Amino acid sequence: MELAEDVKTSLQKLPSRRVQELVVEVLQELKWVGVEEIEVTPGSSLGDGLMALIYRVRATGRLARAEKARASFVVKHTPRNKARRDVFDVPMLFANEHSFYENVVPALSRHCGPLAVAKFFHSITDGEHDALILEDLKEQSFRLADRRKGLDLRHCRVVLAALARLHAASFVLKEKNAAAFEQLRPRVKDMFWDADREFAFKPFTTSCFEETLRTLKAYFGGDDHENKYIEAFLRLSERGYDFIAASVRSTASRLQVVTHGDCWTNNLLFKYADEQPDSPSDVRFLDYQLTRITTPAADVTYFLFTSPNSILEQHHMDPEKIFSRRCLDEEMARMAPYGLTSAGIVVPAVCVPPEFTPDMDKVLGQTRDDFVQEYAKQMKADTPEARLQLASLLKHCVDRGFFKDL
Template sequence: MEEQVNVPQIFATDPKLFRFLTKVIHDQGLTPGVEWKVCEGSSRGDNFIAVIKQVVHVAEGGTALNLLVKSAPRNAARRDAFGIREQFLNEIDVYEKAIPRLKSLVGFDLPVADLYGATSSHGEETILLADLKELGFCMADRRQGLSKEQCAAVLRALAQLHAASFALREGSPEEFAALAESVREMFWTQPRRHAFEPFMRNANKETLRLIREYYGSADCDNEYSRAFRQISDLGYDFLANIVTKVPENKKVLLHGDCWTNNLLFKTNDDGFVSAKLLDFQLARISAPMIDLIFFLFTSTKPKNVGNYLEEFLRVYYEEFERRLKTAGFTAAKLYPESELLADWIACVPYGLVVAGILAPALYCPDECLPNLESVKENSREAFVNEYGKVMRANTPESKEHLGQLVKLCVEREWLRILN
């Protein structure tokens, strides 16, 4: 006799997703159907690419399974507008292929959620993860900027990911090459150029205007707006080379989109902060500093970067060194600490452009946040225009962030490439 399962109303219109969920529950040795609790897994503004639900399933005997269900939107125009299938395939490959192999090799856990299952069927892409919020992890307020302690936690998490990747590359070059082949670069390659370059140019124009306004005039250049304009004038190819033309001995698996909305934090009773990395849709193969500068230029206040950069790099490297030693490798031979600052300076133009793209989203007020679910017109342009609300929400806080960040880069002489 076919087992009778109570289908929650929210899954009544998506029976394939529900069948996938029940299969995963069976795979955990549980009997589906006793009790389901489903609620939104993210707030408006926290995620634009996926539909996320928190699902609690209570099986016979009272055993609860807490899941985060991350599904690709079904609307074809929305999927086309944001390259959603490609991003989901990227993330699924990271969770199913890269992370298990890295974990098995290095002998330590990685700061990511456990995967319960995933499907890459076209139009039905779904990832089921452990709900880290049930373990006490929570998202920070993106508008506040991360604290020094939170930044240190993220840098340790990135160091663990990077160290594991270095270990795989050194210990099994063929496996690493296969991994690198499976990871998709979403922005900085010729096949992606036609979609991303116009977006980047528009974001750069808006960033330049905000920097000018912050320092007094939207129509006149000053020392800091001139510096950013020079970066903008270098164009797509220059920035693409920073990301993709990386020495072979520095190529590792990167998170690729490491900013506040893709991070969870937990503070222990002794005050120690730990972090987990979410959302590997933009994972890429590149140099470690690409992740570090992306994170520090977007997710904390520029004054923290200025005050604590050397300390931040030291926190990262100590964790990197410790984890590589656990895996049987010597960090100084693979990536000497003395190279960190030079790599930082080489990546600063990339970091400033990324900050310009993300700053509006960092400080966007609730009333200006896009609501992609509300789009009525079924066209690519309608979804792009709705998302564009973020880029048009230029708050005093985003102006200050960008103005102070470029000033810091000029005053610390991190823009030597422009001289």
């Protein structure tokens, strides 16, 4: 396929020659015979992605009959920083997400129709230049919400409905073809909570427990042992990683579904009707690197503990009203410690002011410990918003008896 010289120059803004070649391969598969112009720009703001670099690629060219053609893609690439790659084993994360698009989406969509995911074109999973090429949903008017404002009830309803469709697809597949669902189990891996991942994620979780406790103490003040909320969190942090991992892994088989695994504001794109610019009509989920098979309540608690605004938490987080099925109520209560632990990891990133957003690719050092220490240093949840959100969540759990058995 013909490439103008300035096109070749523009492609060099992508991080590796293999990724540049892959973009051209995608255009060839779309029946392009020539590329006249390519624009490569950053696809996300600083702080919006922890485990990947995002690029937006816009191309104009021509088809076989001299017809004009336009296309826009998102290229998701492994971080350059070695400590950042090592702490999360990023090659395994990219392999997990590749498998989700390549194997899981077709299986789940076969009986339930399209899911709330972007179209997948190609990927590289060589452990060095890992990358995914996906459709650019911005071209369809999807956009990120402001993570610092939190999501209101209208946004949360759209997200929960899309999560319900994703989870329901697993139940339908089990009913229609149980063997096909079982074949998905080895296709996705829990990168944080599986037993063989403890060495990688336990130090990170321990550090986040320490930072969350510091934030909660700043909010509540006084004597730790006279505050029932701090006492409850201390019991949770003492049980630590092993307790949360067991909660995620111990879901009854009949309740297990394919989950998103990382459903928070920065992994959600919303579409709005022209006549209702503040009311979302649709949503797409991004970033399936942490997809896993577990209880649906893991996704729901993760989302509700990290993404709604404080008004929603105070007035709409009544499980009896939101979830009518007894088993889901029970699962929500069981997974509350997981939700609060996840909030301790995510809320600092949600609430950090834009001017203080850290660049994780500039972390000094080359080891897991380097990254964990730097993340804790740069993501201290010392904003009033973070203190309020974490304290409100802890009070929610304790007041409803979710921590009584800790």
